[in-house]
Amino acid sequence: MKFRKLSVFIFAAAMACSASAAAVSAAEYPAEVSRVFAEPLEQESYDIALAQFDYQKSFVYDGRTKLPPVTVTFEGTQLTRNKDYTLSYASNTNVGTGRITVTGKGSFTGSVELAFEITAPDVAAPANLRCSDANVNIMCMRWDSEGTVSGFELECYVGGRWKKIATLDSAKRYYKYTDNALAAGTTYKIRIRSYRDLSGKRYYSPYCSGSATTDPAAVTNIRQTSPTTNGYTLRWDKVSGATGYKVYRWSPDTGKYEVIATVNGTSYTVTDRTPGQKNTYKVRAFRVIAGNSTVFHGALTAYKATSCCSVVPAIRAKTKLNEITVEWNAVNKASEYEVYYTDASGNNPVTLATVNNKTFSYTTTALPTGSKYKMKVKAISKYGTAVTKSKYPSGAVVRVFAATTYNQILDSYTNSSAITVTNGQGYTIPAYLKNNLDYQLNCLGGVVSFAMLDLESGVLISSNGKYYMGTASTVKMPYMLYCLHEMEDGYPTLDTTMVYSPEDYHAGSGIIQTYSYGTVLTLRQIFQTIFDYSDNIGFYMLQRMFGIEGYNKYISSIGCRTSMSWYDRWGVICATDSTKEWIQMYNYFSEGRYGGFMENGLASSTASNFRRGLGNKYRVYSKCGWTDTYHHDTTVVMAEHPYVLIGFTNRVSAGRLINLSLAADAIHDDLWRYFNSL
Secondary structure: OOOOOOOOOOOOOOOOOOOOHHHOOOOOOOOOOOOOOOOOOOOOOEEHHHOEEEOOOEEEOOOOOOOOOOEEEEOOEEOOEOOOEEEEEEOOOOOEEEEEEEEEOOOEEOEEEEEEEEEOOOOOOOEEEEEEEEEOOEEEEEEEOOOOOOEEEEEEEEOOEEEEEEEEEOOOOEEEEEOOOOOOOOEEEEEEEEEEEEOOEEEEOOOEEEEEEOOOOEOOOOEEEEEEOOEEEEEOOOOOOOOEEEEEEEEOOOOEEEEEEEEOOOEEEEOOOOOOOEEEEEEEEEEEOOOOOOEEEOEOEEEEEEOOOOOOOOOEEEEEOOEEEEEOOOOOOOOEEEEEEEEOOOOOOEEEEEEEOOOOEEEEOOOOOOOEEEEEEEEEEEEOOEEEEOOOOOOEEEEOOOOOOHHHHHHHOOOOOOOEEEOOOOOOOOHHHHHHHHHHHHHOOOOEEEEEEEOOOOOEEEEOOOOOEEOHHHHHHHHHHHHHHHHOOOOOOOOOEEEOOHHHOOOOOOOHHHOOOOOEEEHHHHHHHHHHHOOHHHHHHHHHHHOOHHHHHHHHHOOOOOOOOOOOOOOEEOHHHHHHHHHHHHHHHHHOOOHHHHHHHHHOOOOOHHHHHHOOOOEEEEEEEEOOOOEEEEEEEEOOOOEEEEEEEOOOOOOHHHHHHHHHHHHHHHHHHHHHHO
């Protein structure tokens, strides 16, 4: 095929500015300008219908729109989509005939409609439908199934017609059909089919057929009593005319029920089980008639029994104001856990909740405030209708504090240069500890915005807590937290890359300034430079990716003053606002997608004087900052009762922050001596 060539005249002019990398500013604008002129000529045209088309002509319906690509060839030459032709699709989602319209473009004219088929999906039929157990009015059916299905429809032939008896989800492989209208000792036809739901439509498999038979007379009301960690007593109601009873237990070793006892009464005691062990039994009555060697058996009645689980170990509890979180270690074979509390002496139990066996903590605000309690947990073992609970645990002692919020406490504080206690709940600072703290604050020089908030009791101790000053590098912690919230939906990730450019440059602390422009860094590496070096360029790179407006909205949403802008990328801060930020970060450690990453990074961050003072005693999460006029330190201290510690000073007396942390910690210890004495 020949195409008439087009003559194109292009004129371009460009201007560019260049400057040394260090002199480039984010405010400069590119100066490149280009113009292109084209003078199209007449050209030959061809009917697209004369081309050859190659594409996939059959699909299996999966609810997704089908957009099969089409290879178009004209006189041996493959054409180019969107240059020589365009494609449009219709009827290309549901079962039926899909349509592709190929429309000529450029040298080609006309259009051609192509067809392809979307066929219904095959649905795998169940197999091996059978009756696995029975009673006088019960048929227990089982089946096998492979392949992708949404569920099953089970039918029984009753009264001269097929009757649907159950619609079951895809996880089911067993159904117990109970119908008082069933006749004892009768065989019924049954059938089952699979179905698959796709985009509001249901598709069925062929039926799998079988049969089920009812049985005569059965033992009733089997139950277990007196459970222990090694057994229980099985009991059942007397069957009229029975000579005795046989007790069977399923053996995984032999793959069948084996007779473990023949008794004349209506009970049997099991003593050879392990804690939480679950077993299935069957009991049936038999009758011996004098002069007749045949033993007449009633139907087998199944019962699932379980021994008690071991006592729940390692129960522990922590307090946040009036919010109590109790935690415990897993118990082997537990089905659920019952969470409850008693008074401090272990009496008057009150159940709070029952949680599943994958849950090992529970949080509540339901306990009355102002008192001590014991938090306890029992392991529940459930199997069939049998339910057992483990014995009483020792429990964990907690104190429930005032029903309020951290922000309410911090916002109720009235700024004062004096050392004040907010939400003290009866606590006052001893004079010698208060004088020492006051002395250490004065030693720092200038104005110090100080706050210590106990995260369990909510007691706030502060001086100039609402005095605002420049953030220095402490702002990097809440900004990183904002970035992580933006990343919670999965993009960007810690492996997303950025290129270090001149607009990111900032002098001062950091390591990236030693890198060449054009260096590619992942967000993980940028975060790490902030942990390890308090990197200013890393901070600017994050701002370039995540912006400032969203950060200000986030900070405002947690009750802090908004102050960051592109003119002042650091903003201002006070001790009470910083406390709010650290509460959010502390919660993120356990709740956020990247909580573990932040926890490890802030546990080893650079240059924390609070950590120097307290680090050997506790784990300290910290972000500090410094300039020519400021030295700040902000932390969460992982004491037995965690607390937030904040110190902002407009004088550079960095080493003296060590003494401030020790003075604050001494007051915190005294606070808990007071609460523990109540």
